[in-house]
Amino acid sequence: MSIVQKQNKPGDTSPVLEVPNCAACRQRHLSICAAFGEHELVSFDRVVQHKTIPAKTVLFEQGTMADFVFSVSEGTVRLFRLLPDGRRQIIGFAIKGDFLGTAMSDRHEYTAEAVDTIKVCRIPRLAFQSMLDEKPHLLKKLHEIAGREIHTSQDQIVLLGRKNAEERVAAFLLSYRERLARVFTLSVHIPLPMSRQDIADYLGLTIETVSRTISKLARDKLLVVVPDGIRILDLDRLTQLSDG
Amino acid sequence: MSIVQKQNKPGDTSPVLEVPNCAACRQRHLSICAAFGEHELVSFDRVVQHKTIPAKTVLFEQGTMADFVFSVSEGTVRLFRLLPDGRRQIIGFAIKGDFLGTAMSDRHEYTAEAVDTIKVCRIPRLAFQSMLDEKPHLLKKLHEIAGREIHTSQDQIVLLGRKNAEERVAAFLLSYRERLARVFTLSVHIPLPMSRQDIADYLGLTIETVSRTISKLARDKLLVVVPDGIRILDLDRLTQLSDG
DNA sequence: CGCCTTGCTTGATTTGTGTCAAGGTGAAGT
DNA sequence: ACTTCACCTTGACACAAATCAAGCAAGGCG
Numbered sequence: 273m274s275i276v277q278k279q280n281k282p283g284d285t286s287p288v289l290e291v292p293n294c295a296a297c298r299q300r301h302l303s304i305c306a307a308f309g310e311h312e313l314v315s316f317d318r319v320v321q322h323k324t325i326p327a328k329t330v331l332f333e334q335g336t337m338a339d340f341v342f343s344v345s346e347g348t349v350r351l352f353r354l355l356p357d358g359r360r361q362i363i364g365f366a367i368k369g370d371f372l373g374t375a376m377s378d379r380h381e382y383t384a385e386a387v388d389t390i391k392v393c394r395i396p397r398l399a400f401q402s403m404l405d406e407k408p409h410l411l412k413k414l415h416e417i418a419g420r421e422i423h424t425s426q427d428q429i430v431l432l433g434r435k436n437a438e439e440r441v442a443a444f445l446l447s448y449r450e451r452l453a454r455v456f457t458l459s460v461h462i463p464l465p466m467s468r469q470d471i472a473d474y475l476g477l478t479i480e481t482v483s484r485t486i487s488k489l490a491r492d493k494l495l496v497v498v499p500d501g502i503r504i505l506d507l508d509r510l511t512q513l514s515d516g
Numbered sequence: 517m518s519i520v521q522k523q524n525k526p527g528d529t530s531p532v533l534e535v536p537n538c539a540a541c542r543q544r545h546l547s548i549c550a551a552f553g554e555h556e557l558v559s560f561d562r563v564v565q566h567k568t569i570p571a572k573t574v575l576f577e578q579g580t581m582a583d584f585v586f587s588v589s590e591g592t593v594r595l596f597r598l599l600p601d602g603r604r605q606i607i608g609f610a611i612k613g614d615f616l617g618t619a620m621s622d623r624h625e626y627t628a629e630a631v632d633t634i635k636v637c638r639i640p641r642l643a644f645q646s647m648l649d650e651k652p653h654l655l656k657k658l659h660e661i662a663g664r665e666i667h668t669s670q671d672q673i674v675l676l677g678r679k680n681a682e683e684r685v686a687a688f689l690l691s692y693r694e695r696l697a698r699v700f701t702l703s704v705h706i707p708l709p710m711s712r713q714d715i716a717d718y719l720g721l722t723i724e725t726v727s728r729t730i731s732k733l734a735r736d737k738l739l740v741v742v743p744d745g746i747r748i749l750d751l752d753r754l755t756q757l758s759d760g
Numbered sequence: 761c762g763c764c765t766t767g768c769t770t771g772a773t774t775t776g777t778g779t780c781a782a783g784g785t786g787a788a789g790t
Numbered sequence: 791a792c793t794t795c796a797c798c799t800t801g802a803c804a805c806a807a808a809t810c811a812a813g814c815a816a817g818g819c820g
Contacts, residue, residue, distance in 0.1 A: 353674050355760035361677040363670050375663035382668060408652040411659060418662040419619035425669035426607050426625060430597050433605040433674035435718030437777070468798065476677030478778055483799055515601035681807070712768065725807055727769055 293392075295319050299345040302369030302455060305393075307413035310372065319399040324391050329385040331372075331392065338380045340394045341373025347390030348465045351382045355377065362474035365448070365466060366454045374418045376404075388465045392409065395405070432476045435516055439477040441485045443514035445495070463501040520683075536563050543589040545612030546699060549637075551657035561722045563643040568635050575616075575628040575636065582624045584616065584638045585617025589723040591708045596717065606718040609710060610669070611693070612699045612718045618662045620648075632709045658680030679760055684719040687758035689739070689746065721759045 294305060294313045308316055324343075324432065331342065334353055348474070349366040363382050366372060372384055376397075404411045424447075431443050447464050472479045486502070489495050493505045494513070504510060538549060538557045554562055566589075569575065575586065578597055593610040607626050610616060618740045622640070622665055646654045668691075675687050693706050708715070716726045730746070731738050738757070748754060 342597060353670065355674070355678060357760060359678045361674040361760060365674055376659070377663060377667070381667055391717050404656075408655065411652065411655055413571045414646075415620070417654060418659060418666060419621060422619050422665055422669060423621070423625055423663060425666060425673065426597065429607055429669065429672050430599070430605040430674060434599060434603045434671060435719075468797095473677075479777080479798080480800085481777060484777095487799070516601060516603060711766095722808060723768080724770085724809080728807095731769070 280421055294320060297345065297393075299343075299369055302424060303343045304346070304371045304410075304413060304417065305343065307407075307410045312407070316395075316403070319395055321394045322391065323394055324389065327386050327388045327390075329386045331386060332380050334380055334383040336380055338373065338378055338397055340398050341371070341397050342384070342395070342496050343393040344368060344370045345391045345393060348387040349384050349390055349392075350387050351384050353382050359474070360473045362470060364428075365451075365470075365474070367451060371414075371417055373400070374414065374421055376401065376414075387470065420501065430442065431463050435489075436483050437475075437477055437485045438488065439479065439513055439516055441471075441482060442494075444471065444475055445504070446511060446514050449504075456494075460500070460504040460507065461501060462504065465500070521633075533708050535614075535755075538564060541589065541637075543613055546756045547587045547589070548615045548654075548657060548661065549587065549653075551654045555640050556651070560639075560647070561641055566635065567638055568633065569630050570725075571632045573747055575630060575634075576624050578624055578627040580624055581707045582617065582641055585615070585620075585644050586628070586639070587637040588612060588614045588616065589635045589637060592631040593628050593634055593636075594631050594710060595628050597626050604717045605720070606714060609695075609714075609718070611695060615621060615658075615661055617644070618658065620645065620658075631714065659677055674734055679726050681721055681729045682732065682760055683757055684721065684731065686738075686754050688715065688719055689748070690754060690758050694747075704748040704750065704751065705742070705745060709744070 277363075294317045295310065298473065300306060300313075306311070307315070331349060332338070332340070337445060338474055339468065344366045346368055349370075349372070350362050350371070351364050351366060352362040353516050354360050366384070367385070370449045375381060378397075403418065427443075427447065431440055447463055448464075449458070452458075452462070467484050468473075469479045472482045475482065477485075486495075486497060489510075494510050495504050532628075538544060538552075538561045539554065541549065544550060544557075549557070549560070569591075575593060576582070576584070588610045590612055593614075593616070594606050595608050595610060595616070596604050596606040598604050603612070610628070619625060622641075648658065669689065671687075675684055679687065689706055692708075693702070696702075696706070710718075712726050713723045716723045719726065721728075730741060733754075734741055738754050739746045739748050
């Protein structure tokens with residue numbers, strides 16, 4: 273086990289833990305792997321591949337065979353669907369600890385693409401499937417994850433169906449902050465590795481509207497824009513806004 | 517077992533099967549109950565209550581304790597969330613065979629309300645939970661249902677985030693038709709028990725826009741409006757429209 | 761029968777967000 | 791140091807859908 277310095281992007285010099293095996297994985301308790309006992313991990317280890325993937329790389333593509341499921345252990349992944357004419361809707365952002373493949377369908381239902389440099393654990397779907405069949409507590413854990421996924425999808429449906437631009441941006445910032453808090457410490461500083469275009473495609477808006485809205489929130493002193501993210505100034509008002 | 521004439525709404529004189537027990541239930545193979553063997557059904561029967569519920573009745577309310585899960589065996593249910601100021605977003609419509617309570621969370625994440633007269637099987641959540649713990653194949657079935665739910669939520673997210681009014685209406689009609697086809701025979705006639713307001717709140721539009729859009733589709737000869745529904749005239753063009 | 765109510769449609773106008781266009785900033789490369 | 795490029799911001803204008811308003815059709819009921 274070795275700690276190596278790795279430049280995820282310029283300016284980011286935080287040490288990144290190389291993960292040679294699941295037992296030593298720091299993200300274990302955050303992820304689906306939390307369902308495994310120590311000795312189960314050993315057999316899990318046999319089918320898992322740990323991979324570092326550079327920014328903007330497609331992890332898997334909508335419509336292709338889902339030969340693998342993934343667990344994200346570092347970085348940010350955008351999950352999206354494309355319409356025939358190129359319109360893009362981002363379904364969600366996956367971060368450290370998130371599992372990709374909850375639905376267990378044989379074809380991918382969306383495309384997954386690395387936003388920045390990511391690390392993932394890749395598991396052959398069939399191997400994962402047979403583990404599920406053997407270990408009910410793993411399936412239970414997976415179903416628990418699916419339940420949360422359904423819940424956040426419904427939040428997103430309400431946001432897209434009934435909220436205006438300002439409410440959408442506020443809700444995005446706060447929900448993304450909550451997600452980060454599961455993994456990092458809760459802070460008024462919210463790093464945003466994804467582009468404005470990504471945020472726009474997540475919120476069903478255009479990049480210009482997102483930019484204008486963030487500018488307005490800054491003008492109104494609810495937040496300030498900082499390099500690679502934002503800082504919240506008025507959490508209460510932002511929360512009020514996001515709830516509609 | 518008795519067949520009774522029941523007036524669900526004026527003009528609807530189709531015979532409605534009273535369901536005294538699960539073994540005799542015609543909807544069994546459509547629903548979560550398909551996961552049960554014959555003798556398991558007997559124990560299931562002991563905890564299930566069959567209920568007929570009139571139109572516009574609240575089945576359960578967002579935020580309240582989820583003491584029961586439900587399986588719909590007749591009629592249409594609207595599932596929605598409300599924003600504090602009264603804006604409503606319909607998450608989905610549940611029909612014959614649909615299960616409510618996939619997420620298994622302890623509080624309801626949305627309100628469920630009967631659109632027309634419905635029949636449901638009501639199961640205490642804790643009893644259902646313990647059945648899940650005992651019978652992995654039931655959990656597997658439930659997870660399968662959750663997977664489909666995630667998929668349709670994502671369809672809805674794409675619709676709300678990136679489609680215009682015409683595409684939304686076309687997509688709604690076709691996806692609702694597909695859902696009905698699982699249960700009735702696939703037809704160009706689509707009964708619409710829900711109101712225009714319901715459709716609007718499902719599609720993130722206003723009632724006026726839904727009405728105008730349906731009128732336009734009729735003017736363009738893609739469909740005709742008939743009492744209590746629509747009839748598709750040009751399935752190909754409607755499909756093309758809905759795909760964006 | 762006529763009156764009221766509910767649900768739906770249609771028209772006129774407004775508005776929030778999209779579109780088009782220009783310009784700014786900072787990092788990377790020559 | 792200059793150029794290029796990607797990304798973001800801002801402004802002017804356009805447009806799709808919302809809002810406001812009126813009227814229609816069908817059912818319920820006194």
